[in-house]
Amino acid sequence: MGVAPLILALLSAGLVALGVSPAAAETPQCVSTGPTGQVIIIDCEDGGGGGDGGDGDEGAGGGSGPQCDLGSVAGLGKPDASRWCEGVNACWANIPSSVYPDPEDWPEGQPDPEAVYIYKECQDPSGNIVVSEWTWHIPDGPSLEELARQAYGMLAPSDFSLAFSPPGQAVIFIDTWWWAAGADGEIVGTAALGVRAVGEPSHLEVDPGDGSGAMTCPFVTSESDACAHTYERASDESGYPSRARIVYDVHYEQNGNVLEFPGLPDSLESPWTETAVPVVESQAVVVR
Incomplete structure (x- = not known):
């Protein structure tokens, strides 16, 4: 497989870390910064997945009247990414992640044998990234809302x-x-x-x-x-x-x-x- 087809294949996965600067991306609204400073190319299908986020609250912040603006993260991640509120901060994560560190690099203290590492990002009301981290997630496990219940x-x-x-x-x-x-x-x-x-x-x-x-x-x-x-x-x-x-x-x-x-x-x-x-x-x- 040539380089160009390989890049296209990776991009279609929804989230790829590339060693390029934001200026190099043709669609800057689809670029974010990962936890170690790398550029994250976000899936921008259908014009970036924008909108008012009316039905984008697929994650732990379910229900009506969230305390944050989920529209600010509606275009981030894959179309089925989880999006939720943590206080006034809007958060998102691809679950499962499209790419993540090698399991050998995961930290100790894995909460469950099936748990995997996912990338999570949160923005404050001004659009500033206040959380950019990898964290544990148990596949097919309960959502944060279910855990809260x-x-x-x-x-x-x-x-x-x-x-x-x-x-x-x-x-x-x-x-x-x-x-x-x-x-x-x-x-x-x-x-x-x-x-x-x-x-x-x-x-x-x-x-x-x-x-x-x-x-x-x-x-x-x-x-x-x-x-x-x-x-x-x-x-x-x-x-x-x-x-x-x-x-x-x-x-x-x-x-x-x-x-x-x-x-x-x-x-x-x-x-x-x-x-x-x-x-x-x-x-x-x-x-x-």
């Missing part, structure tokens, strides 16, 4: 007991305070490839059990007047069936980088924790 399923809300004051029993027309005794703060669910779901306590929902309905309170774990309710009627001997739960705000990360998946849950509610609250009409002394 798995990580969400691994989130375990903190156990706690619903405490109140005055201790033992409440008194009508006197504030009763509530808090989540023993509750922990941040919770984390993990999946493969460094994907994590992180839950941060947002607030408490407390239902005093007297028919007044649930109220929203700050997330408090020790005695405080931040979450208070005033009973207006005494209870029977069994007390009011009060209950509470923690509501978490959830976000997703991969190796410390924020991932945006509009289709995934952004909150998590713990199971209800219940406690009976006897309420009396009067008491000589109220001690908190």
Whole structure:
């Protein structure tokens, strides 16, 4: 095979590293810089694959309303390249890559026997390349969004007991305070490839059990007047069936980088924790 046919054959693969300068390419919009400074010739079929990227979000950033401009990477890579958002950065990768380092040059720590090395690139909103690296990918494995969903399923809300004051029993027309005794703060669910779901306590929902309905309170774990309710009627001997739960705000990360998946849950509610609250009409002394 001659040199020219060989180059054409390699170009048709979708991604070829050539030792030429960008000025040497006839279609500069199809040129990018690889992780070691080499020129990367990108498949420019159909005029570079441009457009608004409306259906180009084929990667981990699936769903509507991505936080980045995927149109900025719509013409990069092969037509079926994966494209996704990492925060405000638009990323793409050919999976599998058209060319990649010899397996003997791959770094140690291969996460799976079937994992291969792929080239990944991310651009900020100004079009600057902020990530240009080779990273691991498991062929036919779950997408980043699927991994994030798995990580969400691994989130375990903190156990706690619903405490109140005055201790033992409440008194009508006197504030009763509530808090989540023993509750922990941040919770984390993990999946493969460094994907994590992180839950941060947002607030408490407390239902005093007297028919007044649930109220929203700050997330408090020790005695405080931040979450208070005033009973207006005494209870029977069994007390009011009060209950509470923690509501978490959830976000997703991969190796410390924020991932945006509009289709995934952004909150998590713990199971209800219940406690009976006897309420009396009067008491000589109220001690908190």
